[in-house]
Amino acid sequence: MDRSQKIAALVHLGQYLASDDTELQAVKIRAGQANGWFTPAFTNLAIQNICRYFLQAHKLEPWLAPYPETKTPKTVGIVAAGNIPLVSFHDWLCGFVSGHRVRIKLSAKDNILLPHILSKMEEWYPTLAGQTTVAEMLKDCDAYIATGSNNSSRYFHYYFGRYPHIIRRNRTSVAVLTGRETVQELELLSDDILQYFGLGCRNVTKIYVPRGYHFEPLIQSLQRFNDLSELHKYKNNYDYNLALLLLNNTPYMSSGSLLLQEQESVFSAVSVLHYQYYDDPTVLQALLAVNEDLQCVVGEGYTPFGAAQHPQLDDYADGVDTMAFLSGL
Structure with missing residues (x-):
């Protein structure tokens, strides 16, 4: 897939996530049963924000314009957080549009919603099969993006420190x-x-x-x-x-x-x-x-009231430009 095709695929995904598809509704229910903090209201809110702020062509195109397309794909390992529904979506999105292979270790707190999204993407676009894999162990990756607590970040530095990395801690x-x-x-x-x-x-x-x-x-x-x-x-x-x-x-x-x-x-x-x-x-x-x-x-003079939970595509966690990191591998 070239970049324009990926943008079209993401717009398609946004339309699906905004729909009342019965399979999607069942997956939301399963996610709530697995994690009591993922109430229907807040799961829907997280998905609505992803659709509104991430999966729109008029937002994706200018966001991606400054970053060159990857010519030599690497394997990027992502250690995902699970504190709110689909909190790891932006990291996966960056990996997907960058053209790298993504290997993601999901949090046990949020391991239902993203696998469903990945399966639908591969169902619609068979050429994407294998670009993203869910794994329990992230060995032999070329670079890592890891999100965790202050304690786990020390372990991430120990294991991933010799590779290109973004390691996030409590904020x-x-x-x-x-x-x-x-x-x-x-x-x-x-x-x-x-x-x-x-x-x-x-x-x-x-x-x-x-x-x-x-x-x-x-x-x-x-x-x-x-x-x-x-x-x-x-x-x-x-x-x-x-x-x-x-x-x-x-x-x-x-x-x-x-x-x-x-x-x-x-x-x-x-x-x-x-x-x-x-x-x-x-x-x-x-x-x-x-x-x-x-x-x-x-x-006043900072992030507007009510906008904290509505990050845009370029509101990178910890202020570290994930796309620049991936483009520079």
Whole structure:
């Protein structure tokens, strides 16, 4: 396949994923049964975002234009994450359009949706058979892209460090508020915080607020997601973290489904949002700019409210251009 044919194939895939195909619906159900965090609403949201932002010809063509087509295909091993539905899709997409052979090790948390996509692509386009393979072991690859925790990233460096590689570790996102946000902006921020139960690296896990900030409008906006407590896995996290706060006599606020705690760490537990006061926005901006734990920053002058979970094709994880890496192999 040349690049134009691949773009056409991806557009076809987008049309399929946006459809009510019975086989696709059954696969979504299976994915939810295998991983309780993959609720129908959030699985559909992940797929809708892929269709809207990744699988459109008018987006794919300008995105790919700067990158040369591969003349000598290599084998690229991908270690996929599994924290939200199809989180590894963008890595696979880059490997596919780059022309390299892709060998992917899926997370046990998300090993149903992508294999179905791969099988449909090979069903429609038999020439793609073998370009992407799902494997348990990633030996003898020419390059690696691996996503995991801070701990697993050390192992990735040990095993893959002598090969060309992109190795990602834990990251999270934060928001900077001014106190001038509209109700609509706060509702969009609640999406950034609580979509996918806050499990994604682009989910906001901490907010910075000006001293004297009034939390009531934000808490009211967060109440849009109070139905998250209907999932027992999320409710267990909420109850556990609430118990810790009560036992330690720690001040907190609650929206009913999210606990707000003053804390310096940018990482927070599921069902908890950290907050911290700031005095000088310029000083804060400088601190955030050098914080290597951040995937993105949401707020006025940063990533727009509500856009954290809508990455574009060129919003590369950790700011590392995956296509440039693959094109340079």
